[in-house]
Every structure is written in structure tokens, then in C-alpha cells.
Amino acid sequence: MENTIHNPLLTSEKLSFDKFREEVLRDYRMACESREASLMGRKEVLTGKAKFGIFGDGKEVAQIAVSKFFKPGDFLSGYYRDQTLAFATGQATLEEFFSQLYADPDTANDPHSAGRQMNSHFATPNVDSNGNWLDLVNRKNIAAGMAPTAAQMPRSLGFALASTLFRHSPALQDMHELSDNGNEICFCTIGDASTSEGHFWETVNAAGVLQVPLAVFVWDDGYGISVPKKYQTTKGSISEALRGMQKKDHTNGFDIYKLKAWDYAGMCEILETAIQKIRTTHIPALFHVEEVTQPQGHSTSGSHERYKSPEQLEWEREWDGNKKMREWILENELASEDELHDIEIESKELVRDSKNHAWEKYITPIKQQVAHCVELFDALIMQGVDVHGDIEKAKRELASNREPARKDILQTLHKVMDAAGDSLMAGEVKALYALLKQDGYHSYSTYLYDESPKSPLKIKPVVVEYAQEAPLINGYEILNKYFDALFNSNPKVLAFGEDVGKIGDVNQGFAGLQAKYGEHRIFDTAIRELTIMGQGIGLAMRGLRPIAEIQYLDYLLYGLQPLSDDAASLHWRTRGRQSCPLIVRTRGHRLEGIWHSGSPMGMMIHSLRGMHICVPRNMVQAAGMYNTLLAGNDPAIVVESLNGYRLKEKLPSNLLDYRVPLGVPEIVREGTDITVVSYGSTLRIVQEAAVVLEKSGISCEVVDVQTLLPFDIGHHILASLKKTNRILFVDEDVPGGACGYMYNEVMEKQGGYRWLDVSPRTITAKAHRPSYGSDGDYFSKPNLEEIIDVIREMVAE
Numbered sequence: 001m002e003n004t005i006h007n008p009l010l011t012s013e014k015l016s017f018d019k020f021r022e023e024v025l026r027d028y029r030m031a032c033e034s035r036e037a038s039l040m041g042r043k044e045v046l047t048g049k050a051k052f053g054i055f056g057d058g059k060e061v062a063q064i065a066v067s068k069f070f071k072p073g074d075f076l077s078g079y080y081r082d083q084t085l086a087f088a089t090g091q092a093t094l095e096e097f098f099s100q101l102y103a104d105p106d107t108a109n110d111p112h113s114a115g116r117q118m119n120s121h122f123a124t125p126n127v128d129s130n131g132n133w134l135d136l137v138n139r140k141n142i143a144a145g146m147a148p149t150a151a152q153m154p155r156s157l158g159f160a161l162a163s164t165l166f167r168h169s170p171a172l173q174d175m176h177e178l179s180d181n182g183n184e185i186c187f188c189t190i191g192d193a194s195t196s197e198g199h200f201w202e203t204v205n206a207a208g209v210l211q212v213p214l215a216v217f218v219w220d221d222g223y224g225i226s227v228p229k230k231y232q233t234t235k236g237s238i239s240e241a242l243r244g245m246q247k248k249d250h251t252n253g254f255d256i257y258k259l260k261a262w263d264y265a266g267m268c269e270i271l272e273t274a275i276q277k278i279r280t281t282h283i284p285a286l287f288h289v290e291e292v293t294q295p296q297g298h299s300t301s302g303s304h305e306r307y308k309s310p311e312q313l314e315w316e317r318e319w320d321g322n323k324k325m326r327e328w329i330l331e332n333e334l335a336s337e338d339e340l341h342d343i344e345i346e347s348k349e350l351v352r353d354s355k356n357h358a359w360e361k362y363i364t365p366i367k368q369q370v371a372h373c374v375e376l377f378d379a380l381i382m383q384g385v386d387v388h389g390d391i392e393k394a395k396r397e398l399a400s401n402r403e404p405a406r407k408d409i410l411q412t413l414h415k416v417m418d419a420a421g422d423s424l425m426a427g428e429v430k431a432l433y434a435l436l437k438q439d440g441y442h443s444y445s446t447y448l449y450d451e452s453p454k455s456p457l458k459i460k461p462v463v464v465e466y467a468q469e470a471p472l473i474n475g476y477e478i479l480n481k482y483f484d485a486l487f488n489s490n491p492k493v494l495a496f497g498e499d500v501g502k503i504g505d506v507n508q509g510f511a512g513l514q515a516k517y518g519e520h521r522i523f524d525t526a527i528r529e530l531t532i533m534g535q536g537i538g539l540a541m542r543g544l545r546p547i548a549e550i551q552y553l554d555y556l557l558y559g560l561q562p563l564s565d566d567a568a569s570l571h572w573r574t575r576g577r578q579s580c581p582l583i584v585r586t587r588g589h590r591l592e593g594i595w596h597s598g599s600p601m602g603m604m605i606h607s608l609r610g611m612h613i614c615v616p617r618n619m620v621q622a623a624g625m626y627n628t629l630l631a632g633n634d635p636a637i638v639v640e641s642l643n644g645y646r647l648k649e650k651l652p653s654n655l656l657d658y659r660v661p662l663g664v665p666e667i668v669r670e671g672t673d674i675t676v677v678s679y680g681s682t683l684r685i686v687q688e689a690a691v692v693l694e695k696s697g698i699s700c701e702v703v704d705v706q707t708l709l710p711f712d713i714g715h716h717i718l719a720s721l722k723k724t725n726r727i728l729f730v731d732e733d734v735p736g737g738a739c740g741y742m743y744n745e746v747m748e749k750q751g752g753y754r755w756l757d758v759s760p761r762t763i764t765a766k767a768h769r770p771s772y773g774s775d776g777d778y779f780s781k782p783n784l785e786e787i788i789d790v791i792r793e794m795v796a797e
Contacts, residue, residue: 021334021335024264024329024334024335025329025334025335025339025343027061027064027088027264027325028322028325028326028329028335028340028343029343029346029347030060030064030084030087030088031060031061031064031084031321031322031325032322032343032344032347032348033087033094033347033350033351034056034057034060034063034083034084034087035057035060035295035322036347036348036351036352037055037083037094037097037098037351037354037355038055038056038057038083038295038296039057039296040098040351040352040355041053041055041097041098041101041119042055042296042300044098044101044102044355045101045300046300048403049102049359049403050101050102050103050119051103051118052118052299052300052301053101053118053119053299053300054080054081054118054119054120054298054299054300055081055083055119055120055296055299056080056081056082056083056084056120057294057295057296058221058261058292058293058294058295058316058320058321059081059084059219059261059292059321060084060321060322061261061262061264061267061321061322061324061325062217062219062259062261062267062289062292062321063082063084063085063088064084064088064264065264065267065268065271066085066187066217066267066271067084067085067088067089068268068271068272069271069272069275069276070085070089070140070187071140071184071185072137072138072139072140073136073137073138073139073140073141073179073180073183073184074140074141074184074185074186074187075141075142075143075159075184075185075186075187075538075542076089076091076140076141076142076143076186076187076189077143077152077155077156077159077186077187077188077189077538078142078143078145078152078187078188078189078190079145079146079147079151079152079189079190079191079194080118080119080120080121080145080147081120081189081191081219082120082122082145082189083097083119083120085187085189086120086122086142089140089142090140091122091124091140091142092112092122092142093354094350094351094354094355094358095109095354095357095358095361096109096110096111096112096358097119097120097354097358098119098354098355098358098359099115099358099361099362100112100113100115100117100118100119100120100121101118101119101358102115102358102359102362103115103118104358104361104362105443105444106361106362106365107575108361109358109361109362111577112144112574112577113144113573113574113575114443114575115443115444116444116572116573116575117144117145117147117573118147120145121144121145121146121147121573122142122144122145123142123143123144123145123573123574123577123578124139124140124141124142124577125574125577125578126141126541126542126543126577126578126579127452127454127576127577127578127579127633129452129576130452130453130454131450131452131453131454131455131579131632131633132454133177133178133543134177135177136177136178136179136542136543137176137177137178137179137180137184143155143159143538143541143578144570144573144574144577144578146565146566148561148565149191149193149194149197150190150194150195150197150198150199150200151199151561151562151565151566152188152189152190153188153190153197153199153200153202153203153204153531153534154199154202154203154530154531154533154534154535154537154538154562154566155534155537155538155541155562155566156186156188156203156214156216156534156538157203157206157207157210157212157214157531157534157535157538158534158535158536158537158538158539158540158541158542158546159186159214159538159541159542160185160186160207160212160213160214160284160538161210161212161535161538161539162179162182162184162538162539162542162544163179163182163183163184163185163186163212163213163282164182164210164211164212164213164282165182165494165520165539165544166178166179166181166182166184167179167181167182167183167282168182168520169518169520169521170518171491171517171518171520171521172491172492172520172544175491175492175543177543178542178543178544179542182213182282183279184213185213185214185215185275185278185279186212186213186214186215186538187215187217188214188215188216188217189216189217189219190216190217190218190219191218191219191221191224192218192219192220192221192222192224192229192232192233192238193223193224193225193227193229193232194224195218195232195233195238196224196232196233198530199530199561202528202530202531203531203534204216204242204245204254204286205245205526205528206525206526206528206531206535207254207284208245208247208252208253208254208284209252209526211252211282211283211284212282212284213278213279213282213283213284214278214284214285215274215275215278215284215285215287216284216285216286216287217287217289218238218239218286218287218288218289219261219289219292220238220288220289220290220291220292221292221293221294222292222312223294223298223304223307223308225298225302226298226304226306226307237288238286238288239256239258239286239288242254242256242286243256247283254283254284254285254286255274255277255278255283255284255285255286256285256286256288257270257274257285257286257287257288258288258290259271259287259288259289259290260289260290260291261289261290261291261292261293261321262291262293262319262320262321262323262324262325263324264321264324264325264328265328267289271287274287291319292321293316293317293319293320293321294316295316295317295320326340363403366404366405366406366409367404369406369409369436370398370399370401370404370409372432373395373398373409373412373413373432374395374398374399376428376429376432377391377392377394377395377416377429378395379425379428380416380420380423380425380426380429381395383425385419385420385423385425385426386419388419390415390416390418390419391416391419391420394412394415394416394419395412395416397412398412406436406440407440409436410433410436410437410440413429413432413433413436414433416429417429417430417433446575446576447571447572447574447575447576448571448572448609448610449571449610449612449634450571450576450579450632450633450634451576452576452633454579454631454632454633455632455633455634456612456628456629456631456632456633456634456636456662457632457661457662457663457710457713458632459628459631459632459659459661460659461628461659461660461661461664462624462627462654462657462658462659463658464620464624464652464654464658465652465653465654465658466650466651466652466653467653470650470651470652470653471650471651472648472649472650472651473648473649473651474645474646474647474648474649475618475619475620475644475645475646475647475648475649476507476508476509476511476619476645476646477508477651478619478620478623478649478651478652478655479509479619479622479623479640480504480508480509480510480511480512480513481651481655482619482623482626482655482656483495483509483510483513484513484516485655485656486626486630486656487513487516487517487521487522488517489656490545490630492543492544492545493521493544493545493546493547493630494521494522494539494544494545494546494547495510495513495521495522495523495546495547495548495549495585496522496523496524496525496532496535496536496546496547496548496549497524497525497532497548497549497550497551497585498524498525498526498527498532498549498551499524499551500522500523500524500525500549501514501519501522501523501524502514502524505549505551506551507587507640507642507645508645510522528558529550529555529556529558529559530558530559530561530562532548532549532550532559533548533550533559533562533563533567533582533584534562534566535548536548536567536582536583536584537562537566537567537580537582539582540567540579540580540581540582540635541570541578541579541580545581545583545630546582546583547583547584547585547626548582548583548584548585549584549585549586550584550585550586551586551587552586552587552588552595552596552598552642553586553587553588553589553598553599553600553639554588554595554596554597554598554600556584556586556600556604556637557600557603559584560603560607563584563607563608563611563635563637564607564608566580567580567582567610567611567635568607568608568609568610568611568635569610570610570635571610571633571634572610579633579634580635581629581630581632581633581634581635582635582636583626583629583630583635583636583637583638584635584636584637584638585638585640586637586638586639586640587639587640587641587642588639588640588641588642588680589639589641589642589643589680589681589682589732592770592772592773592774592776592777593770593772594769594770594771594772596642597642597770597777597781598769598770599680599731599732599733599737599738599765600733600734600737601613601615601639601708601731601733601737601738601741602733602734602736602737602738602740602741603737604637604708605708605709605737605738605741606741608637608709609709610635611634611635611636611637611709612629612634612635612636612637612662612707612709612710613636613637613639613707613708613709614629614636614637614638614639614662614706614707614708615639615679615680615705615706615707615708616638616639616640616641616660616680616706617641617644617668617679617680617681617683617684617704617706618641618644618647618649619640619644619645619649620649620650620652620658621660621706622638622640623652623655623658624658624659624660625638625660625662625706625707626638627656627657627658627659627660628659628660628661628662631659639680641680641681642681643681644681660706662706662707662710663707663710663711663712663713663714664706664707664712664713664714664716665677665703665704665705665706665712665716665717666703666704666706667701667702667703667704667716667720668683668687668702668703668704669687669690669700669701669702670701671690671699671700671701671702671724672699672701672723672724673698673699673700673724673726673795674698674699674700674701674724674726674727674728674791674794674795675700675701675703675717675720675721675723675724675726675727675728676689676690676700676701676702676703676727676728676730676787676791677703677705677717677727677728677729677730677742677746678702678703678704678705678729678730678731679704679705679706679708679731680731681732682730682731682732682781682782683702683704685730685782685783685784685787686700686702686730686787687702688784689784689787689788689791690702692784692788693788693791693792696792698791698792698795700791701720701723701724703716703717703720705717705742708738708741708742711741711742711745712745712746712750715750717746717750717752718746718750718751718752718755721746721752721755721756722755725755725756725757725758726756726757726758726760726794726795727746727752727756727760727761728760728761728762728763728787728790728791728794729742729743729746729760729761729762729763730762730763730764730782730787731763731764731765731782732764732765732781732782733764733765734764734765734766734767735762735764735765735766735767736764737764739762739763739764740762743760743762747760757797758794758797759797761790761794763782763786763787763790764782765780765781765782766779766780766781768780
């Protein structure tokens with residue numbers, strides 16, 4: 001001891017060893033806690049307290065090793081097996097894990113999703129309650145977890161690409177709250193079987209081309225639920241299948257590493273160098289983490305004993321990561337058996353206490369509501385309202401329920417209200433039912449769109465202005481001048497897509513702008529709509545304002561999944577914790593041919609709730625919509641009219657300030673005999689029809705809805721219908737598509753049926769795809785003569 005104290009070298013070595021030992025034991029404690037959380041979580045499902053559970057047992061040691069190199073500013077883009085990563089990085093607690101398992105809607109208990117997602121779907125905030133962007137550099141970031149297999153891959157490309165843009169784009173150099181010179185890495189996790197999805201391959205290919213700091217961790221437990229990997233992956237190994245993408249000198253591609261999930265020291269050694277290389281060089285890497293065990297099987301919905309052999313199960317028990325780490329600690333004399341035993345017991349106690357606290361926080365307010373209901377029911381019974389004993393029966397059933405849910409209370413209240421009939425004494429019961437019902441819908445149905453001051457619906461509209469001698473120019477030139485001014489004024493705006501960069505998009509909206517603003521702000525992509533959308537999502541979630549282009553609306557199908565499952569649902573599934581202000585720019589409607597003339601508006605309306613869908617009739621309107629969207633935080637799609645780029649429009653004098661309000665239709669022609677509702681390219685045909693019909697004494701009021709989501713917030717169309725008492729909806733989606741949606745909105749939600757003198761009508765495209773050629777277009781989609789004939793019939797009725 002004397003020598004240790006007085007010899008500086010020995011003292012340093014002793015302190016270093018003590019620190020190392022302390023860190024190892026802290027990691028082992030974390031592995032034990034996470035494993036115990038999985039074991040107790042499964043029991044909570046099997047006893048009925050939770051509905052379903054899916055856990056990260058078997059991945060504890062590997063994820064702890066990864067967490068050591070996850071720094072502030074980095075992003076985790078993963079899925080439902082990442083509980084240990086979330087715990088180890090300090091971004092989630094055990095109590096929050098169990099609150100998620102119980103689907104607790106209280107944000108104080110489950111801040112990640114407020115009970116809207118199942119367990120292990122974590123999310124750290126990227127905006128505050130006012131919609132302002134947070135300092136993402138000085139916090140560890142987790143993008144809201146997703147369950148669809150490989151759905152995390154496309155956005156991961158965007159998270160990583162953002163670092164490259166922050167490092168190399170002069171316009172982004174001063175945004176120190178969003179990036180530290182692009183040193184941030186996106187850590188993407190995925191199960192081995194999910195690498196069979198196209199999302200994985202498209203993302204890996206794009207990242208290899210772009211050379212972005214993406215670290216992909218593939219947890220390989222040998223199965224995709226029950227299907228072994230020999231049926232999943234070429235050569236039975238994702239790292240072997242990807243060898244052609246291995247980075248070599250003077251090429252792009254991926255670095256590829258193989259790790260063993262049970263080898264704590266080996267993983268730490270490899271990861272330290274590999275992660276630093278990604279951070280420094282932006283060369284992406286794939287970490288194939290092999291020999292992962294899954295002690296409890298895939299999920300609580302089944303048992304892995306059904307498809308794993310006894311030999312496989314025995315191997316998994318022997319090579320379990322926690323067991324191997326324990327053996328390694330003992331072999332290296334870092335702790336005694338008693339010390340490890342104490343850690344294991346303390347971990348069990350901590351997890352049990354965390355579970356119990358989470359359950360009490362979840363169940364206590366519900367039981368308080370039950371007690372209040374019982375008091376009200378007793379009062380009704382005492383007052384003689386319970387003639388047939390139905391209230392007493394309902395009360396007993398509710399009071400005896402040891403684990404009541406909120407729906408049980410509402411269902412019981414409804415039964416009691418029915419039993420009480422018109423009794424005046426049931427007033428309190430009815431009031432409580434209404435209150436709890438309202439609270440319930442508020443807990444689960446709010447935040448589909450931004451509700452902060454950054455909501456596009458709260459952006460003050462600005463009327464378009466024109467100079468006295470405003471030039472009349474082509475629509476695409478309007479957009480080109482608008483984008484030029486926009487990129488000059490807002491350094492956060494980026495634009496990319498197929499043919500967007502060098503040639504300025506196929507319709508010249510960005511012509512000449514890449515040369516002016518640089519390849520890191522306006523750039524081309526490969527033909528890969530899925531990851532173009534993912535790119536946009538990741539960039540938007542990192543605080544930039546991407547405009548991601550889908551060249552033609554027909555191609556949106558390729559990119560629909562990340563828009564629907566990720567962008568559209570993000571704000572809702574994090575209850576306002578995360579925003580994704582992505583703008584998807586596309587074009588559609590009338591062009592000749594099956595694959596370039598689509599108008600799948602109904603598909604978008606129904607699959608993209610949570611996004612705004614803007615359908616400008618011309619390019620001046622489009623510019624005003626872009627301005628409104630860029631002032632808010634919601635994701636949106638702007639569908640420009642394909643055949644409007646060369647139509648002449650006056651150039652506004654306030655291009656950057658002009659803002660079109662969302663959800664507010666515009667009456668583009670006043671009339672008295674019939675209201676005709678449309679949008680986009682079809683609106684021009686409606687306007688032509690109105691001119692023809694006026695000559696025969698029929699006065700058409702033509703309404704441009706402007707946006708389909710939101711739709712006519714102020715009921716302007718209803719006001720028009722009250723005046724004309726006739727209404728026709730026209731668009732070129734399939735029958736029952738967007739026209740069916742508009743019909744429902746006006747007739748049912750706005751109560752328009754009360755003001756009808758004749759049956760309302762819809763004119764749509766045919767059910768098939770548009771046929772090729774001018775005649776194909778004429779007979780496939782609404783035409784001038786058809787609209788004139790239907791309106792004449794309606795007015796004559």
C-alpha cells in the first residue's frame with residue numbers, strides 16, 4: 001500500500017483499474033436490470049395487466065457496448081428491441097418502460113408516446129411546447145420507434161445525410177444548435193430477418209453511394225420469428241451477402257464488421273475504433289452482431305420452443321450474453337461471486353419496485369374514478385331509480401374488477417344511464433360520462449397535427465399582391481423565381497429528387513439554382529422514391545426544411561410507406577414530442593399515359609392523415625402554400641398541376657410573403673344556380689364549362705378547395721350550397737376517391753343535405769388507369785362536355 005500511494009505511476013494504474021472495474025460492473029448491473037425488465041414485462045402480459053410485450057432480452061451486452069460510443073448530438077433510429085440502448089444512454093427509465101407496457105396515457109409517466117405505442121418505442125423531444133427547435137447537439141436523440149419491419153431504415157439515411165450537409169454546406173455552418181460540424185452519427189438498429197425487406201437494401205445502397213455517417217447494427221439471432229435465416233438471406237449471412245459493397249480504396253461503399261453478441265470486451269474494442277472512423281470520415285458501416293440469443297422468444301404471443309430444437313435452446317442458454325459477461329468478469333477477477341450476486345439481487349429489486357411504481361401511477365387514477373362511480377351508483381339506488389336491479393349489477397361488476405380500464409368505466413356508466421332512463425337523478429352520471437369520454441378522446445386523439453404556435457393553421461394569411469406592370473410569365477418561371485428568392489433567404493431549405501439538381505427538375509422549377517446555391521442545397525438523387533422520402537424525414541427531424549421531390553404523383557406509391565407510417569403519424573404517436581416539417585413536392589393530373597397522369601388523391605387522403613395535402617390550381621397558389629407550410633412544423637404534400645407549367649400567370653410582387661391559408665376554399669367564380677367544387681387541373685375545365693353554361697343562362701359558383709387536408713374548416717362550401725341548393729363535385733381520382741371524401745365532408749359533416757333541392761352528384765375519372773393518347777385521356781377522365789351535360793341535367797330537375 002505504501003508503494004502504491006507514493007509511486008505516481010502505480011497510483012495512476014490503480015486509479016485506472018478501479019475506474020475500469022467500476023465501469024464494467026456498472027455495465028453488468030445495467031444488463032441485469034434490462035434482462036429483469038424483460039422477464040417481469042412478460043409476466044405482466046401473461047397475468048393480463050398488459051396487452052402485449054416485445055422485449056430486448058439477449059441483446060443487453062451488445063447494446064451496452066454500443067451505448068458507450070453514442071454521444072450527444074447522435075441519433076438512434078431503431079425499433080422495439082432497443083430497450084437496453086435507451087436505458088444505457090439515459091434516455092428512458094425502467095418506470096417509463098413499464099408505463100409504456102401498461103399504455104399509460106399520462107405524459108408524466110410515459111413521455112415517449114403517452115400510451116399510444118407499445119413498449120420500447122422511445123422518443124426524445126426535438127421541439128418544445130411552442131414548436132421551437134431544441135438544441136439537438138447537446139442531447140442524445142432517439143427518433144420515435146416504429147414496429148413495421150425495416151421502417152426505420154429510410155429515415156436513417158436522412159439523419160446521417162444531415163451530418164454530411166452540415167459539414168460541407170457553407171449555408172449551414174452557423175447552426176451550432178443543430179450540428180457540431182457534422183460529427184453526429186445515426187445509429188440504426190435492425191433485426192437480421194428484417195434485412196430481407198427492400199427498405200434495407202435501398203437504404204444501404206444509397207448510404208454507400210452518398211458516404212454518410214450511418215452505423216447499421218444488425219442483431220442476428222438466427223430467426224425471423226420462426227423462419228431460420230437460411231430462408232431469409234443469401235448465404236445465410238447479411239455481412240457475406242453485402243461483401244460487394246465493402247469499402248475499398250478509391251471506391252465508395254460500406255465498412256463491414258462482424259461482432260459476437262456475448263463478447264463484451266471484443267465488441268468494445270472494435271466499436272471504439274470503428275465508430276470514431278465513421279464520425280471522422282463519414283464512411284458508413286454495417287455491424288453484423290452474430291450469435292444473439294433470445295431467451296424469451298420473439299414476443300409474448302408465442303413460444304420459441306415450438307420451432308427451436310432442444311440443442312438450439314441449450315446453446316442459447318450456454319451462450320447467453322449476460323451469462324458470458326458474468327463469466328468474463330469472474331475470470332478476470334474484476335469482482336467476486338458475492339459481489340455479482342448482490343448486483344443481481346439489487347437489480348431484481350429495482351426492477352420490481354419500478355414496475356410496481358409504474359403500475360400504481362397507472363391504476364390509481366382509474367380506481368379513483370371507479371370509486372367515484374360507485375358513490376354515484378349507490379346514490380341512484382338509494383333514490384329508488386334502480387327498478388330492475390341493473391344498476392346494482394353493473395356497480396358490482398365494476399367494483400369487483402381488480403384491474404379496470406378506462407373503457408370499463410365508460411361502458412358501465414353507459415349501462416347505468418340506460419337503466420336510469422329519463423330520471424332527473426341521473427344527471428351527475430351523464431355529466432361524468434360526457435367528461436370521461438371527452439378526456440379519453442383527448443388522451444388518445446390529439447396531436448395528429450401540430451397544436452403549437454407553429455401549426456400551419458395558425459399562420460396568418462397574406463394576400464397576393466401584384467405590381468401595376470406585373471409581367472405575365474410561364475407558371476414554371478413563377479416557381480423558379482420563387483425558389484430562387486426562397487433559397488436566398490432561408491439557409492435551412494434544401495431540395496432534392498430525381499433530376500432536381502443539374503437540370504433543375506423536369507419542369508424547370510429549379511433551373512439554374514444548383515449552380516447558384518450549391519450541390520449541398522439542391523441536388524440529384526438516384527431513382528429511389530422510398531429513400532427520397534426517408535431522406536426528407538430524417539433531414540426534417542434534424543431541424544432542416546427539406547423539399548423532397550417525387551417526380552410524378554404516380555410514383556408516390558414507392559414512397560408511401562415511410563410517409564404513412566412515419567411522417568404522418570410522428571407528431572401523434574409522440575403526442576407532440578417530435579415534429580417532421582417535411583414538404584413533398586410532386587405533380588400530377590392530366591398528362592397522357594397510365595404512369596404519368598395519376599390522381600390517387602383518395603389514397604393519399606386516407607393513408608396520410610397527419611400530413612397536409614395541398615392541391616394548388618396554379619403556380620402562384622403553390623408558392624403561397626409553400627410559404628405557409630415553411631412557417632409551420634407539419635409535414636405536407638404539394639401536388640402541382642402538370643399541365644400548368646406553361647400557362648401564363650402574373651408575377652406577384654410579394655412572392656416570399658404571400659401565404660395561402662390551409663383549409664380555406666376560394667370562390668373563383670360566383671354564381672347562383674349550382675355550386676361546383678373541384679381543384680387542381682380539373683378546376684380549369686370546370687371554369688371553361690361555367691363560361692359555356694352562362695351563355696345558356698346557367699350561373700355556376702365555382703369553388704376551389706385548395707387543400708384536401710385540411711378540408712374547408714370554415715364551411716365555406718356549405719355557405720355556397722345554401723345559396724344555390726345544388727352541388728356537384730368534380731375531380732379526376734377514381735370513383736369514390738377524393739370526390740367521395742369531399743361529398744362526405746359537405747353532405748354529412750357540414751350537414752349540406754338539408755339545403756339540397758336536387759340530388760348531389762360527383763364526376764370522377766373512370767375506375768381504370770388513364771388510357772394512353774389524347775382520346776384515352778378524354779374518355780378516361782372528366783371532360784368539358786360531360787361536366788356541361790351533368791350540370792344542365794341538375795338545373796333542369
